[in-house]
Amino acid sequence: MSTTSRIAHIAIVVEKLDDALRFWRDALGLPLAHTEQNPAENVEIAFLPLGESEIELLQPTAPESGIGKFLARRGAGMHHLCLEVEDIEATMERLRAHDVELINETPRERPDGTRYAFIHPKSAFGVLVELYEAPRG
Template sequence: MIQQIDHIGIAVKSLDATIPYYRDALGLGEPHIEEVTTQKVRVAMFDVAGVHIELLEPTSPESAIAKAIEKKGEGLHHIAFKTNDVTTDLQKAADASIQLINATPVPGAHNTQVAFLHPKSTFSVLTELCQHPGNCCCGE
């Protein structure tokens, strides 16, 4: 079940160039930075009262983020909803005729399991479902 907004993803060409704006000008503090090899990105995550700003820098020209920047430029990329059962919520979306980018969850930042819904069937908003470790409705 969807619980809250987890994060807002922002595609950037360079974390080094972008982090100072969020850290210094907005005063959001130091981000958590990690590489998500499965998505071919480096991620900088800022916490803002429990909702995160996720900066996404491509590590490969073949990554979805690199292609998004090439097509649309830097900026808002997606909105992610925290769920306690990503598999069930993904199936609900499929049952509602939503086009899936991921038919099954894949590894994401912070050891999450994530799945994306295609913007062609979500009113042009790339939507991510995000389940954190230990946040499961079934006691896993």
Template sequence: MRFDHVGIATRDADTLADLFGTLFDAPVAHRETFDGLDVTFLDLGNGYLELLEPLDDEGEGAIPRYLDREGPGIHHVALETPDVAAALDTAREHGVALVDETPRPGAWGHEVAFLHPKSTGGVLVEFVEH
């Protein structure tokens, strides 16, 4: 596995993309609307910053709930794996609580699955298969 991206919950992806683009020389690599979110990936050269902005402040979903509870900030850390299902099996074998029992579609056409932060030191971990 290798580092893929850090997901950042925000209420203003455009402003944050402009700031991080300027500060880190990180151009927009990909942008899409996915699962009620404006999702923007900024290319750092060795990974990405994923900006996650809800399309609707009243919307349902993990990111609006996170923003209401915690405010803007780091939401998750993502690790690239060649096989999300196998990575989930390994986590399961080690007693790690899973958010996703099986891989599911994620942004940018990737397969993803999340590990529950109660089993990972308070960090929401995402497995990503390109």
């Protein structure tokens, strides 16, 4: 069986990164590893490592983006849960065999070689789940 190894990150949508960092970094004491702009998704992201996982804070940079609409509709809060898997294709095949609906039918790939795919929340009982496979070294 393909193995799900860890929570890679929890993504949290916030209105303003600077405000949210006052809680997550300054009050709670998590380190801020870095921030980055993701123009393709219209989002700015702050990465805060926590054990073997990360807290990712997402600030929409355009109201019409997916994250911008989520913020307008639901307010700030947890957006998705990302799980690292050893073999994303094997995991996706197994999910399909259990009639789980995937948002991405094939893995998408980031420039760093990371591959990912989202599971539809209706198949995951209300949770938007991202599968993530690290680059093969």
